[in-house]
Amino acid sequence: MNITTRRLASIVMVMFLALLVSTTWIQYFQAESLNDDPRNARSLYAQFGTDRGPIVVGGDAIADSVPVDDEWNYQRQYAQGRLYAPLTGYYSLVSGTSGIEQAENDFLAGSADALWVDRLTNLLTGSDPQGSAVELTIDPAAQQAAWDALGDQRGAVVALEPSTGKILALVSKPTFDPNDLATHSTSEANQAYLDLVNDDDDPLISRATNTLYPPGSTFKLVTTAAALESGDYTPETVIPAPSTYTLTQTETQVGNFAGTSCASSGEMTLAxxxxxxxxxxxxxxxxxxxxxxxxxxxxxxGFGSPYDVPFTTSASQYDPDVDAMTTAQVELSGIGQGSVNTTPLQVAMTSAAIANGGEVMVPYSVDRIRDAELEVVEETRANALGRAISSSTADELTDMMVSVVESGSGTAAQISGVSVAGKTGTAQHGDNSEPPHVWFTGFAPADDPQVAVAVVVENGGAMGSEATGGRVSAPIAKAVMEAVLNG
Structure with a gap:
């Protein structure tokens, strides 16, 4: 064989080797990404041609797939879509998935590894694949109560079971209707998505889990906990309480609500x-x-950490650069202003931890998953994030929070025959030209906690500049706690 022939043979062998490697790479290593590519029409037909499993609350499907007479075979349908949108998210030909639809997609589509027996059975019998049912932890009565009580106001409500971290209610307003995105008319679905994305109220973003607010005076629970845990303070420790306070090394004076004086003596107990x-x-x-x-x-x-509930929440923050904080900034943080920002979920977790004897539980919204034969294939177990405070500190904080509702700023959260623990909050934001965001957080019964709740109403809600957490948010929290306790 002459040199020219050998060179030609070598080039041909290299080309065949390159073809083999590239084909293997595409068929094996890139298979998953290609299947997931939204431009892959074959993948879309496979997904939307599947009887996707339902999302269930209280035994009823709040998201389900119904047969339709078109090339896609099934269309997603959402019962009470606006009520549950921050949880379910959407499943759309045009805009993909979000919320539970995204986080539990493998189970809902019937393609999860845990369903390999079902998949093998379908393969052998030629049966069409069927998705699993995802059962949520939501209490439908509490969810409806939160929705109704919040009304037309912008804000969010979160309710948790303190001992487990189960999310019992999660409402965000303004919201959206996922049915508008589930339509098989791509032009209508695309327009609906563009309208939502361009809406100044950001209805696609859950205010309960992914919007950060200054917590205002609800953060005083964290400040109080830090004081009690230091060992230098008790609820009866007398601390300075001047009429106004000048922030250290500044000329900025901060007063109390409506310019009132806390104590004529200029001091009072921590409680x-x-x-x-x-x-x-x-x-x-x-x-x-x-x-x-x-x-x-x-x-x-729990500040500083995002959570998968199972969709990912935003991380609340105390300060992005603690080492650089001035004393004035630290002082402002004590009342939940300045650099402190939090989600309503995190505020609810703080109250829930106090209610749970100081132990913080990881929040979650998926209770269990059942296959097409209704067998449980996965179940969420309660998991502790860690201990935030000692049980004795939790007891002291609980007594102090009970006083807030019995005779302090949170009397509107009182429930007849039930001891309620709580804390109000009024938070300035932006350049202070807008009315404040108003908060309430707490739990009930105080001696046997079954529900912890956080409520935020943006810009004072219907009361605007006249709003306080006690007047606007506390009654909403009361309605949610009553719904859980009466269930």
Missing amino acids: DALRISCNTAYLGLAGELGADDMNSQAEAF
Whole structure:
């Protein structure tokens, strides 16, 4: 064989080898990404031609696939779509998936590894694949109560079972109707999605889990916890409570709500400071505790961490750069202003941890998953994130929070015959030109907690600048807690 022939043969062999490698790479290593590519029409037909499993609340399907007479075979349908949209998300030809639809897609589509027996059976029998049912932890009565009580106001409500972390209610407003995105008319679905994306109210974003707000005075629970855990304070410790407080090394004066004075003597007990939500007392207290103790306590409650519930939540934050905080910034953090930002879910987790004797439970919204034969293939177990405070501190905080509802700023959350623990909050935001966001968080019964709740209403809701957490948010929390307790 001459040199030219050998060279030609070598080139041909290299070309065949390259073809073999590229084919193997595409068919094996890139198979998953190609299947998941939204431009893959074959994949789309396979997905939408499957009887996708339902999402279930209280035994009823809130999302289901119904047969349709078109090339896709099935269309997603959402019962009470707007009510449950922050949980279910959407399943759309045009815009893909979100929420539970995205997080539990493999089970809903029947393609999860845990369903290999079902998949093998379908293969051998030629049966069409069928998705699994995803059962949520939501209490339908609590969900409806939260929706009704929030009304036309913008904001969010989250309710948890303190001992497990189960999400009992999760409402966000403004919201959207996932049925508009589930239509098989691509032009209508695309227009609906564009309308939602361009809406200034951001209805596609869950305010309950993915919007960060200044927590205002609800953060005084964290400040109080840090003080009690330090060993230098008890509920009866007398602390300064001046009429106004000048932030350290500044000329900025901060007062109390409506310019009131907390105590004629200029001092009061820590318990009374929480009960009436005295800003000036907590500014000084946070300054005394310092950034490290405040940040450590916030992180112990869960600040700084996102959660998969199973869709991913935003991480709340105490401060992005704790080491650089000035004393004035630390002081402001003590009343939930300045750099502190949190989701309503995190605020509910803080109350739930106090209710649970100081232990923080990981929140979750999927209770169990059942296959097409209704056999349980996966079940969520309660999981502890860690201990935020000692049980004795939790007991002291609970008593202090009960006083807030019995005779302090949260009396509108009182439930007849039930001891309620709570904390109000009024949070300035932006350049302070808008009415404040108003909060309430708490749990009930205080001596045997069954539900912890957090409520935020943006810009004072219907009351605008006249709003307080006690007047606007506390009645909403009361309605949700009553729904759980009466269930």
